[in-house]
Amino acid sequence: MNDDKPKILVFSTEKISDPAIDLAGLLKMHYPATVYTVTVPCSSSIKPRWIMHAFQVGFDGVFIAADGTDCPYSDKCSENTAEIVRQTQDLMRQKGLETARLKMAAICSVCSEAFVRQIKAFYDYLIKQKQQENA
DSSP states (O other), X not given: OOSSSOOEEEEEETTTHHHHXXXXXXXXXXXXXXXXXXXXXXXXXXXXXXXXXXXXXXXXXXXXXXOGXXXXXXTTHHHHHHHHHHHHHHHHHHHTOOGGGEEEEEOOTTOHHHHHHHHHHXXXXXXXXXXXXXX
């Protein structure tokens, strides 16, 4: 984490959280410009190695906009995604990465305000972490 502004990678789902993120843009809800999204079919399809790769290439945080109970693919999506987060946090600990740099929240298709609020809070947290590292 060497730049001033944290970069956040968001894994978003095409049927659930993508519409919320699009709606945030349509409603001109602002969130940091250093937020990048990657669309996946289902949050439980994310691989821990993808998340670890994001950290390796310079992302300061990874946010999983999870399907929650609205997942059209699996009724166990929340549990499966939580397990992916747990596995990744184990890998993060092994690499000396703070596990709080990975965040997951269920974002429904109309939850644009919740998405923006979550991203801003995560961004603010990452800013504080950068300041502590640079102090």
